[in-house]
Amino acid sequence: MGKQTISRKINGRKILLLVFCFILLFNYPILGIFNKPSLFLLGIPLLYVYVFGLWLLVIVGLFYLSRTPKGRLK
Amino acid sequence: MSDLFIIGLSGAYLGLLFLLAYWGEYRAKQGKSLVNNPYVYTLTLTVYCTAWTYYGSVGRATREGIDFLTIFLGPTLVIPFWWLLMRKIIRICRFKHITTIADFISSRYGQSSSLAGVVALVSLLGVMPYIALQLKAISLSFGRITSQSNFEPTHMMEDSTFLIMWVLVIFTILFGTQKVETTERHEGLMVAIAFESIIKLVAFLSIGVFVTFFVFDGVEDLFSQTQTSPQLVSQYTLSDASQVSEWFFMTVLSMLAFLFLPRQFQVSAIENVSLKHLDTAFWLFPLYLFLFNLFVLPIAFGGHILLSEQGIEADMYVLALPLAEGQQLLAAFVYLGGFSAATSMIIVSTIALSVMLSNNLIMPILVSVPILKRRYTTHLGQFLLFIRRLSIILILHLAYFYYSVVSVQTSLVSIGLISFVGIAQFAPSIIGGVYWRYGNKTGALWGLLSGFLIWFYTLVLPTLPVIERISPDFVERGLWGMYWLKPYALFGLDALDPISQAVFWSLLVNVLVYLGGSTYFVQSSKERNQAEIFVNIQQYYTTDISTITWKGTAYLQDLKMLLINFLGKVRTQEALQKFSEIYGKDWQKKPQADAYLISYTERLLSGTIGVAAARTLIASVVKEEEEIRIQEVVSILKESQELISLNKELQEKTKALEKTSLELQKANLQLTKNDDQKNEFISTVTHEMRTPITSIRAFSEILFDNHDLEVDEKQQFLTTIIKETNRMERLINQVLELERFESGTRKLHLTLLDINEVIQEALESMLQVFHEKNLCLRLGLVENILPIYADKDQLLQVILNLISNATKFAKHKITVATKMDDEHICISVADDGPGIKPELHELIFEKFYQAEDQNIRKPKGSGLGLAICKKIVQYHQGHIWVESQEGGYSKFIFRIPFRTYLKK
Amino acid sequence: MKKVLLVDDEPNILLSLEFLMKKQGYYVFIARDGKEALTIIHQENPEIVILDIMMPEVDGYEVCRYIKNNTLTQDTKVIFLSAKAKESEIEFGYALGADLYLTKPFSTRNLIKQVNDLLEVV
Structure with a gap:
């Protein structure tokens, strides 16, 4: 099975939806859930963990989207 | 470290860049392009990470915590849209021979030279300070590493930054202005930029790892030490409402900057070799940004803990930390990383700006002045190159001037952000131009102008010293004391920080004017034409109309x-x-x-x-x-468009008609065929049934009429009757089975199975027969065969059928083998029987006798078995055939893909 | 003793025919395809041939044609015993000079009677 370009599986509307979801996740009010000064995870402030962790997840998602032979989005 | 060492190091590094660029050009000429590679493409995109990122992020993180991240989160979040937009923009640029963002906008709105001029001018005004910022970063880092903390050159020639700037001028001219045609890519330059992208990332990661794991004892240790500093503890979170809104506006701002900064436009659209490269950048670019930012907070907090009392400014923690720890070599490497970040940005920005300056500002003026035009008309190409080189020198000198006169008072971060807001003004006219067919020149021009005006008033004017002379207390009390014209709280909006409110007002007005102007005023015919091409580039790109x-x-x-x-x-x-x-x-x-x-x-x-x-x-x-x-022009266009569309319509109709008639023919043929096949099938089946019935009837009558039969004779005849009855039953079952396949009611029960096991199972049930006929069995099964997804009972049926056929014809031996390739599995059953005539190779799998040769018979006993085998294999999307030599052997082979998808 | 040649590619049918003909006291020859049949006809010159049509190699029509077109064998009686039961096929069989056309499945008594009649056994 050959590698397919992303174009086969995403169209404009879905891209916009994706970008919208990204922005939503990285902004208030969702960001506020993790914006707690006294909370730590592994000695790191929770906000930092959330932002960097989510960031990494987004990258993994993008990678997945650009590689899988049959797109999940369509 | 000594001045000379650092100057030598910088010089050697630039020399290396020269070599790399030469190598890139050399490879390009040989046709072995280095740039035609998705990873190199992605690396050049990271020209987004400048010295501002390299040094400034740490400074900003120290002062405002996690806020600095927005600049990098923006591009990450917008990258799917970037991917979509770039596919369009790259195609448009290739189709229209567009080389700058100014050309892009002006081309869309009727090749308006005024629009191109405005965009070029604003790019120049917006990006120049940004280049100055890079020069400042080079100068600051140079001062820091040579331990001249209050480094203040008295004369231009004493300033190493000035020297470095000149080397960059030469570099850019050498590799950026070789050809007049700017649609050609700058392969050498891009190779150098990609290399610099690696250096800056590796350098920053090294210092990050050094600070986190060598100076401190890991992340936990570092954060536990920050607890003592109230300033750092307050950075754990976003504090108040203004920081929250700033977060949002900064994210949006950096999205737009990533999309439309002239240097980004240059690397992502103009220098792009293949649209496929976008797919890799899609995930790799965000990953690069992620890695780049991973250690910003540790460095910032570590620097604050260790260095804040020494009065070192946070922007230089990156360099000051290894120096303070006595790691001279690491410091030198880190310096080179920052140097890379600065020089790559300067080079790409200067190229992009110089083309704009020469093509969109200088040339339009020159070619419209008759005297000048006549004078240079014979060697315009050379003249153009000269102008472009002059532009490069001019831009870098202006940037140097800005750096040495203005930027000394402003911090690294604010200049960058001011640039971003200016560039963001391109967004409505570009996005609108590409997706909205009705956007027109009036809307674009006035939208851009009003956006720029607000940008200039709210962000640029307050930084210029001259404003104090025109209107004292400009920032505090507004222009000439008018309260609602305060630059940082325009129209009384004081809930937002200066940058956010500038983004809000400028983009709001820009978009509204763009939409309003486009709706209210009429598009010219030329624009309509261009708009059509831009919005529907996918159609035009391939046709080259x-x-x-x-x-x-x-x-x-x-x-x-x-x-x-x-x-x-x-x-x-x-x-x-x-x-x-x-x-x-x-x-x-x-x-x-x-x-x-x-x-x-x-x-x-x-x-x-x-x-x-x-x-x-x-x-x-x-x-x-x-x-x-x-x-x-309108009427010609209309005519040709109408002609084209009429022609198209006709063609399409003809095609549709042809298609329909073909389909009808096919359907008719199929119907006739179906009918014939059905008749043939019925006669075949009845014929096949007559044979066993004949025997049954004959023997029954014999038994009935002859009472004096011997016991063993009786026994033989009765056995025959039973056998023939079984044969009839089998035939009926096969007919029914075939019917199920034909009508599609036969379902596959797919499971993962090991084909070798299925073969073993089939062989076990045939062992008795092998023994009776004294046949020798040879196996050639591939070990560790991949499991296939198939219906077990049906495959068993196929294999059994083939083996049982083989036992009927084999003389001495039967060979069963499996084979495997990338996608298929092959199972073969061979016998050393009499073989099958070539003309029968196809026929034996048919359930009908061939019409043209009625009396050629299928071999006895084959019945419908092979026809069913064929159906089963076809249901598994496979293929069955026979290889045979008369008097030699017959080998039945079937091949099915590993993964069988259920047919509807 | 009159000679009867039985030609069919189904062993069970041959078995039943062989039993029936032997019982009537004929001398029975057996062929499993047309080629074999022609050899036997050539060598033994049987009085009657009971002939299947669809066989590998040489089919029944060919055998009949050979018998009826050859001066040495044209007096040999031919009975087609075939699963082909369409009218056109039966007509075609008679057109080739066959003396009788019977379709499978057949009645044993009728077959015996017809053979006896053709050979004028009293």
């Missing part, structure tokens, strides 16, 4: 001269050759060129001198037949 924007004629000689002036003789020959290939050779016979050739020439020139200048030049050689041409 030249759009006619000229009515009237020009002398061939004039056009040729124009082309030769700019492209040189060889290139001109090639271009005209290509034109002949597309439009035929008729043009050579006539002294006057038609509209197609004129438009073609214009597009060629656009790639060299910009859209607007090309238009002016062409206008000077085209003899216009009438004063007002626009109306005619």
Whole structure:
């Protein structure tokens, strides 16, 4: 099975939806859930963990989207 | 470290860049491009990470915590849209020979030279301070690493930054202005930029790892030490409402910057080799940004803990930390990383700006002044190169001037953000231009202008010293004391920080004016034409339809001269050759060129001198037949469009008709065939049934009539009757089975199975037969065969059928083997029987006798078994066939894919 | 003893025919395809041939044609015993000179009677 370009599986509307979801996740009010000064995870402030962790997840998602032979989005 | 060492190091590094760039050019000439690679492409995109990222992020993180991240989160979040937009923009740029963002906007809105000029000017104004910022970073880092913390050069020539700037001027001229045609990529430059991208990332990661794991004892230790500093503890979270809104606006701002900064436009659109590379950048670019930012907070907090009391400014923690720890070598490497970040940004930005400055500001003016034009008309190409080189020198000197005079007072971060807001003003006219067919020049021009005006008033003006003389207390009390004109709280909006409110107002007004202007005013015909191409580039890109924007004629000689002036003789020959290939050779016979050739020439020139200048030049050689041409252009366009669409429609209708008639024929044929096949099937089946019935009846009658039969005779006849009855039953079952396959009611029960096991199972049930007939069995099964997804019972049936057929014909031995390739599994059953005639190879799998040769019989006993085998294999999307030699052997082979998808 | 040749590619049918003919006291020859049949006809010159049509190699029609077109064998009686039961096929069989056309499945008594009649056994 050959590698397919992303174009086969995403169209404009879905891209916009994706970008919208990204922005939503990285902004208030969702960001506020993790914006707690006294909370730590592994000695790191929770906000930092959330932002960097989510960031990494987004990258993994993008990678997945650009590689899988049959797109999940369509 | 000594000045000389660092200057030498910087010089050596720049020398390395020269070598790399030469290598890149060399490889390109050999046809072994280094840039035609998705990873190199992605690396060049990271020119987004400048010295501002490298040094400034740490400074900002120290002062405002996690806020700095927005600059990098923005591009990450917008990258899916970037991917979508770039696919369009790259195609448009190739199609229209566009080389700058100014050309792009002006081309969309009717090749307006005023629009191109405005965009070029704003890019210049917006990006120049940004370049200055890079120079400042080089200078600051130089001062820090040579431990001259209050480094203040008294004379230009004493300032190493000035020297470095000149090396960059030479570098950029050497590798950026080799050819006049800017549509050509700068392969050498891009190789150098990609290399610098690696250096800056590795350097930053090294210092990050060093601080986190060597200076401190891991992340936990570092954060536990920050607990003592109230300033750092307050950075754990976003504090108040203004920081929250800032977060949002910064994210949006950096999204737009990533999309539309001239240097980003240069690397992502102009220098792009293949659209496929976008797919890799899609995930790799965010990953690069992620890695780059991973250690910003540890460095910032570590620096604050260790260095804040020494009065070192946070922007330089990156360098000061290894120095303070006595790691000279690491410090030098880190310095080179920052140097890379700064120089790559300077080089790419300068290239992009110099093309804009020469093509969109200087050339349009020059070609419209008759005296100048006449003077340089014979060597315009050389002249253009000269102008472009001059532009590079000019831009870098202006940046140097800005750096040494203005930027000393402002911090690294604010200059960058001010740039971003200026560039973000391009967003409405570009996005609108590409997706909204009705956006027009009036809307775009006035939208841009009003956005820029607000930007200039709210962000640029307050930083200029001159404003204090015009209006004292400008920032605190507004222009001439007018409260609602306070630059940081325009129209009384004081809930947002200065940058956010500038983004809000400028973009709001920009978008509204763009939409309003586009709706209220009428699009010119030329614009309508361009809008059509831009919005629907996918259709035009492949067809290469030249759009006619000229009515009237020009002398061939004039056009040729124009082309030769700019492209040189060889290139001109090639271009005209290509034109002949597309439009035929008729043009050579006539002294006057038609509209197609004129438009073609214009597009060629656009790639060299910009859209607007090309238009002016062409206008000077085209003899216009009438004063007002626009109306005619419209009608020509309409005609050709109508003709094209009419033609298309006709073609489509004809095609549709042909298709329908073909389908009808097919359906008819199929019906007849189906009918014939059905009749044949019935006669075949009845015929096949007659044989066992005949025996049964004959023996029954014999038994009935002859009471004096011997016991063993009786026994034999009865056995025969039973056998023949079984045969009938089997036949009936097979007919029913075939019918189920044919009507599609037969379902597959797919499971993962090991084919070797299925074969073993089949063989076990046949062992008795092998023994009786004294047959030798050979197995050639592939070990560790991949499991296949198939219906076990059915495969078993196929294998059993083939083996049982083989036992009927084999003399001594039967061979069962499996084979495997990338996608399929092959199972073969061979016997050493009499073989099958070639003309029967196909026939034996048919359930019907061939109509043309009624009396050739299928071998006895084959019945419908093979026909069913064929159906089963086909249901598994496989293929079955026989290889045989008469008097030698027969080998039945079937092949099925590992993964069988259920047919509807 | 009159000679009867039985030609069919189904062993079970041959078995039943062989039993029936032997019982009537004929001398029975057996062929499993047309080629074999022609050899036997050539060598033994049987009085009657009971002939299947669809067989590998040489089919029943060919065998009949050979018998009826050859001066040495044209007196040999031919009975087609075939699963082909369409009218056109039966007509075609008679057109080739066959003395009788019977379709499978057949009645044993009728077959015996017809053979006896053809050979005028009293």
